[in-house]
Amino acid sequence: MNAMKRAAAVLSALAALFVAGCSSGGGDAAPPDHGSSSHPDDRKGNGMRGMTLPSWNTDDYSSPQAGIYLKQIASAGARWVVFTPTWYQDKVTDSAIRTTEETADDSSLRHIIGLAHSAGLKTMIKPHIDLVKGGDRAEIRPRDPDAWFGAYERCITHYADLATATGVEQFAVGTELAGTSQDGDHWGEVVAAVRKHYKGPLTYAANYDEYKKIPFWRDLDVIGIDAYWPLGDKATTDTARLRQAWQPIAEELAAFSAKQGRKILFTEAGYVSQKGSTTAPYSWTVSKRDGDAEQAAAYEALLATFNGKPWWAGVCWWMWDDWPDAGETAKRLAYTPHGKSAEKVLRRWWGHG
Template structure:
């Protein structure tokens, strides 16, 4: 049917057809709007979620039973964390592979022997392993590592490249399940993207497993090389509440804006988000600034347990979420270090919450 009739003037269109036409037009407009808003398709993590803990390197070699409690709590992964060292504003980087006799002061769990043996012990317990190198900076924060001179950058990068590739060889030789190429060097990552992209290519020639990087909670969107990795790794110390002892429901509500941002980032990159670290101190105000470890602490196990419960309820079921690693877990009770560390959930209400959810 023509809309215009050249000989008899306009054709009258029945009302019911006009209404149908308008409804179809509006539906098309609405669909186009929705498609415009949903610029990235949803993403769903494929496979079981990683239930892990970050191990604290022990001073002396522990017994084979030292990882049994990880399994008893429902954990299936451990992160082994070999530290390297530098000083603020100095371009040299030191680690077990280039210290020689100077490395004898390191704790057993930080030495090449200790790292390798810890991985073997985890295997014996049926645990999977993430190897996660970490920089310890004396006199400053590794988060803000930077240099003014190009020559200093090049000196540091040469040393640091040896460090990452040294443990890539170890990860490959021991069949490590996941290699986190480093932890929270976000300013370095943003300032020197070409170095990192080449380093990742070099790692891939050595190690054939999955790769991630541990970005700080407030900088993960700035990291320029996620497309080269398998997971978006986030050290998840998101601020949640200024209250002294917030309830689980309050904390769940506080997670919502962070979850929207994480979900959008996962959709945009089409990658799973992995919490390479998550944890809270057993202190009042533990969710106000969860990254802090040196501030005064009034002991409060309930505050820590509530924070764990909220994360496990709000974050863990998200379809784009790959799981996470508790910060932190001791292999030994020697010198009662564990009792003095508020971040550890071991022997506290938070471990009960973790066991209930993970098992």
């Protein structure tokens, strides 16, 4: 999900070895494959039980609210939390990438990783690259690829070093960079460089319409997909209908996982609590009408569809609460499930209901 909050509009629309701890959701035994089962006794949720806590300012992760959010996330049944430090570039054709006042400070990132571990949560760092004036990071197509990838490698290995130093359990080498991700040679070099700095499991967070084009999945440990597939052209709270919409997608993913010899992790998935959210899960601004029930139905449908699938590595939901005074979307309409019916769905599936 494009992290540029000021652009709050539509965003970028089985391996023999697998990630230690990821397939077990942080120590939780995976249940048998019940397929379409949705009985409460089956709702222990295999795979990563993750929640994303993005940052929008330098000191978000060191703010007093950080520890509160992490306790809430753990209380909802999550076992993983994802952090998203973001660097920026001015234009899609530029080669320079830099920090800004919206980039999480390294000390704040170290601080919140420590807090997460103290709260019993495993962690993943998933760095983002965004555009200073807003826009879709998938449109980044540098005029000088060699220079851009050199700058990107410096950025990503910086966080790989930080991940190693802080005991981060998983790391993403990139997020939704569809304008560059077909460049297998350069990305192969990026992955190789990251492995010199970080020895844990690696993924890349491909957008749902990007993942089939990635040439370097076999260089990674798990396939990451930001799962914002539209599930219909009309608003609905009918969970059965949403699950039916997921079925052909699930069949495609199962086949892709088998072909690549890697499990698939939903590095992001989420729905605003707005009427019509299932028609455009990637948009912050589907409507101004309350969609609490539709958001909850979407959470239920995703978990009921994929829970127990042997090739599925879990989900990292986008996102928990916004930081005080940072949100441009009212909480009642935003992606957060906190305090909404969707949180009750998570608690049932994740054993905290």
